[in-house]
Amino acid sequence: MSVSLTPPSLSQDLGKFVACHDCDLLHAKPSLAVGTVARCRRCGAVLAQGRPDHLLRSLTLTLAALIFFVIVNAFPLLGLKLGGRETSMTLLDGALELRNYGMWDVVILVLLTSLLFPLLHFLALLYILIPMAMGRIPPGAAFWFRAAGLFSPWGMIGVYMLGVLVAVVKLADLATVVPGVAVFALGGLLFCSTAAGYALDPADVWRRIGSAR
Amino acid sequence: MAVADLTAKACGLVHCHACALISRIQDDHACPRCGAALHSRKPFSLQRTWALTLGAAVLYVPANVFPIMTVVRMGQGEPKTILAGVASLIDAGMWPLAMIVFIASVVVPIGKIIFLIYLLVSVQRRSKTYLGERMVLYRLMEYFGHWSMVDIFLVTLLAALVKMGTLATIEPGVGVSFFGAVVVLTLFAARAFDPRLIWDSANDHR
Structure with missing residues (x-):
């Protein structure tokens, strides 16, 4: 389909246009059926997507992710049995361990990416999604939704999960590794947070925030 | 136009x-x-991306020269670098693990540095070819960039878990700090690069 698009004049409503995030090409704003995606005709980036019931779905999944997050942090992640001795560790122990070696840069990096940024991301989303699902816009919504977007690429739960799996397999020939409750909760957390990301339609959230101003 | x-x-x-x-x-x-x-367009995108990319390239050297961890068993152990760690995983017959660590710690960061330099040079030469392909490269970097963190998480997990005195202990090495800096710098470098610059030269009909 060829889209005829004339440059917007001063009098035209800019809300009728979208620009591609990746290549800046201007498009007429697509109106999408649920479950369809509009892509940039030049570079293929996603311009907009129609997502069904997105507020409730992403809210539910984010709440579930937060519950899993609490479990992940409250229970042991991995245990080790060797020569009659046993140790176990939590996710926080893992993040803080390297302070014993004075490697504070790594401590901060791991603390931020495995714990703080994911948590802040969930909390910022919930702060917006809970009132929005009930038809209200919380104060500072624009700030917190922007913050959620900034935190999300620095939360690395999926990578952390891979690190845990690699550690379990690697240690298998050294000692007996006992996966803790937190490993399974970490799987749940990863699933829910990924699914919440796919369920959410940020364009609609921004439209609601914008119309409340 | x-x-x-x-x-x-x-x-x-x-x-x-x-x-x-x-x-x-x-x-x-x-x-x-x-x-x-x-x-x-992102302000000073090319300058910032160059600085961060070259910084990552420089730090990648100490990240590989210094050991990232020492496995001490029965009171004995030798500090190992990233590549020595991969080699010992291969020796132990753990091929899939060796592949994961090799891809995350060598292929991804080096690939990112090379691709970023290619993107920077092609934009500065106002190249009008391979636009879609360069866009794919950029998206691959965005998508896979943070997987290099696996090695950092792995070392912190192993160090926190294996603390059994002379029986078995895993100690982190200073290479982790350098490697962490490489990962953070490449992540910032990819975010500093503005993909719209690729297409700006395509629109340039001079």
Whole structure:
């Protein structure tokens, strides 16, 4: 389909246009059926997507992710049995361990990416999604939704999960590794947070925030 | 310029990087909807990307020269670098693990540095070829960049878990700090690069 698009004049409503995030090409704003995606005709980036019931779905999944997050942090992640001795560790122990070696840069990096940024991301989303699902816009919504977007690429739960799996397999020939409750909760957390990301339609959230101003 | 190739910038418009609202370009203004600072293109994108990429390339040397961890068993152990760690995984017959660590710690960071330099050079030469392919490269970097963190997480997990005195202990090495810096710098470098610059030269019909 060829889209005829004339440059917007001063009098035209800019809300009728979208620009591609990746290549800046201007498009007429697509109106999408649920479950369809509009892509940039030049570079293929996603311009907009129609997502069904997105507020409730992403809210539910984010709440579930937060519950899993609490479990992940409250229970042991991995245990080790060797020569009659046993140790176990939590996710926080893992993040803080390297302070014993004075490697504070790594401590901060791991603390931020495995714990703080994911948590802040969930909390910022919930702060917006809970009132929005009930038809209200919380104060500072624009700030917190922007913050959620900034935190999300620095939360690395999926990578952390891979690190845990690699550690379990690697240690298998050294000692007996006992996966803790937190490993399974970490799987749940990863699933829910990924699914919440796919369920959410940020364009609609921004439209609601914008119309409340 | 064909009408179909109009960019927001060519129309005097700017796309908000945070909330995607379109507004008219004015000097130094913030998005009327979300308050983010508006820039038609990321400011000093090429300079910042070059600096961060070269910084990552330089730090990748000590990250590989210094050991990232020492496995002490029965009171004995030798500090190992990233590549020595991969080699010992292969010796132990753990091929899949060796592949994961090798890809995350060697292929991804080196690939990112090479691809970023290629993107920077091609933009600076105002190349009009392989536009779609370069876009794919950029997206691959965005998608896979943070997987290099696996090695950092792995070392912290192993160090926190294996603490059995002379029986078995795993100690982190200073290489982790350098490697962490490489990962952070490449992540910032990929974010500093503005993919719209790839297409700007394509629109340049001089």
